[in-house]
Amino acid sequence: MKKIGRVVSVMLCAAFAAGMLSGCGDVDRDNYIARTRSESDAEKGVSQAESSQAQQEESSAVEKVTSDGAWKSMAFSVDGTDFVLDRLTLAEIEAQGWSFEPEVYGMQDLSADPLVFYQRSIVLNHEGYDEGSFIVGFTNFGDEACGLDKINVWTVEFTSKNMASCPQVTLEGGITWGADEAALKAAYGEPSAAEKSDGYTKYTYTDNAANVIYLDVYDDSGLGRIVMESYD
Numbered sequence: 001m002k003k004i005g006r007v008v009s010v011m012l013c014a015a016f017a018a019g020m021l022s023g024c025g026d027v028d029r030d031n032y033i034a035r036t037r038s039e040s041d042a043e044k045g046v047s048q049a050e051s052s053q054a055q056q057e058e059s060s061a062v063e064k065v066t067s068d069g070a071w072k073s074m075a076f077s078v079d080g081t082d083f084v085l086d087r088l089t090l091a092e093i094e095a096q097g098w099s100f101e102p103e104v105y106g107m108q109d110l111s112a113d114p115l116v117f118y119q120r121s122i123v124l125n126h127e128g129y130d131e132g133s134f135i136v137g138f139t140n141f142g143d144e145a146c147g148l149d150k151i152n153v154w155t156v157e158f159t160s161k162n163m164a165s166c167p168q169v170t171l172e173g174g175i176t177w178g179a180d181e182a183a184l185k186a187a188y189g190e191p192s193a194a195e196k197s198d199g200y201t202k203y204t205y206t207d208n209a210a211n212v213i214y215l216d217v218y219d220d221s222g223l224g225r226i227v228m229e230s231y232d
Contacts, residue, residue, distance in 0.1 A: 069188030
């Protein structure tokens with residue numbers, strides 16, 4: 001239940017970030033903020049009782065949504081370098097040549113309190129790759145406030161669709177760009193959800209929502225977008 005509590009507290013933040021990034025590379029940098037559920041509810045005039053009820057309903061729902069497979073390792077590689085989205089740090093990613101300008105996001109003097117989840121809207125840059133092909137969100141899994149030198153990455157997003165140049169990303173089980181539904185199910189089993197949209201299908205794999213992977217498989221080109229989230 002510890003994991004579920006953390007998930008509920010940041011679910012709105014993650015959903016908001018997903019909406020911001022529905023257009024490839026469209027990042028609202030002027031309004032980049034970290035939000036807690038209580039802050040958002042207060043702005044909307046939601047009472048504490050109503051917020052508590054909503055959290056209980058969401059907790060009940062996510063506990064029933066599970067799936068099996070190698071994806072649970074939350075391991076991935078970028079251009080041959082292996083990572084695990086479990087207390088992953090920004091420093092580990094920067095060591096591979098990825099970077100961003102903190103001042104663009106007002107984060108040059110960041111002091112992140114523990115378990116404040118910042119939206120997935122930090123666009124990382126790398127020479128030779130298109131902007132928007134690698135996006136991250138930050139949190140602090142430590143016990144004390146920290147800066148960017150020790151900040152954790154709780155979510156990553158990779159996109160190859162409509163990109164001229166993007167990193168080679170491979171997930172556990174050999175899943176990579178162009179994979180189809182059969183490949184996903186062979187590696188990970190049945191998804192927790194499969195949502196058909198215009199031109200693609202979004203497959204969701206989640207383990208009680210403590211770890212989640214979203215995979216967009218396009219009708220014409222296979223896997224073209226990967227989102228990974230780890231809340232613990």
